[in-house]
Amino acid sequence: MLAFLTLALSLLVLSVRAANWYTVEWEATQFTAMSGDMIVPKLPQAGGTPYVWPGLQSGNGVLQAVLDGRSGTWWIGDGFYGTPSLPWGNGFNVNPGDAVHFAFSSSGSVWTCTLSSNGKSATTTLNITGSTMNRAIFAAELTNVPFNFGPITYTNVKITATTAASSWCGKTAHLGAYNYSVTGATASGNVCSIAKIVQNSAV
Template identity: 40%
Template sequence: MLSLATLFAVAAGLASIAVPAQAADWHFLTYYPSQGEKFTRFSGEMVAPTLPKAGYYYLWPGLQDEAHTGVFQPVLDGKSGAWWFSPGWCCGNPSLSWGGGVSVGNGDKLSFDMALDANGTAYNANVGNERSGSSATNSLPLADKVFNQAVFAIELTGVAWDFGPLVFKNVVIESTGTDSGWCNSSPSNYNGATNYTISGVSATKADNKIICSIDSVILQNPI
C-alpha cells in the first residue's frame, strides 16, 4: 500500500508490496492534534466488510508523521482474494519489516492498537481477530517520529468501493498536551470524497495527555 506521503510530496516512497502502476483512489478522514502536540496512541476495532473479489483493497487506520516519511498502519489487505490484517510501516524505510498478520473472514471484528511504549523508544502495534482468537504484533523504532495525523483510510487501486461501509468502533486516540479541541472537531475529509458519520465523542485530560474516545467512525460510501 502507498504512503499518504504520495498525496503531499512530489517524491513519494515506494510501496512495500507491488501494486499496479496507476493512481490509487483515496477516501480518508484525518484528525490533527493541537499545535505542538503529537499522537502517541491509536486503538480501536474495525469490522471487515465483504470482500467482492481479489484486488488491491487496502483498508486501514494509521499514524502519519509530520515529515510525511511514512505511515504506521495495520492494513486489511484483499489482494489475495481473502482478507489479511497485518501491521507495519509504509513506505519511507523498506528496512523496517512488517509484522505477522491474522486471517480475516467477512464480517470479522478486528482489534488494533498502535502505541508508544513506556520507555519512549519504540512504537508497538497489536492486531487481533475476535472470532478466531488469533493475533499478531510488531515493534518498530519510530519513537523519533512526530505523528501529527490519525487517519481512517480506504485505499483502492484498480478496484471500486464496492464493499459497503467501513466501520470503526471503540476508537481511542491519545495525544500529548492539554488542548482537547481537536477531538471535539470534525476530522478533515480528503477532497470531500467520503460520506461518513461519527458518534459518541468525548475527551478527557490527564497527566499532560488528551484521551479522545469515539464510539464509532463509519466511512459510509464515496461521494
C-alpha cells in the first residue's frame, strides 16, 4: 500500500524534480467536499521548493490549495494538477501565523474552491472531468529543503464523501518518517469532522 501511495503521489508533484513527502491521508470511494483552517507555518530556513497543501486526489490528478514558499514568502492559491490540464487559480500572499480558511465543493465535475484570510479572499472554479476524488491529503511536499519548519496545523476540518464516514473517518495513512497527530476525528453521516491535524518538523 505504501509503495502505491508513494508512486501515486510522485506522479502528481508540481515540480519535475524529486520531492520528499510528509502526509496525513484518508481514503473513501468518493469525496465531494473538504474544508478547514490552515495556520500558516514559518518559512523554511533553507532554499529549495517548499509546498504545503490540503487536497483531494483522483487517479488523474490532485485538487490543491497550495501554500507556495519558493519566493521566500508564502503565497496560497487553488488549482488542479493533472489531466485535464487546467490554468492555475487565484490566490494571495499570507504570513506565518495567519489562519487561512479553505474549502472545496463539487457539483458534478465542477469544483468551487475558496480561500480567505485577514480580509483577503479568492475563488476559483474548475471543471475537472473524468476524476473521482478518492483520497483526502494534507501534505508537505519539499524539494531540496528539509522539513525543519512548522508545525503545520489544520483545525475545524470537515471531509465529506458519498459513503458513511464511519467506514473511513478513523483510518489514517501517512507518508514520511515524522511526527503527526490527528485529534477529535468524529463521523456523522457522510461527514468526518477533525478538530486538529498537526504535522511536526521531521528534523
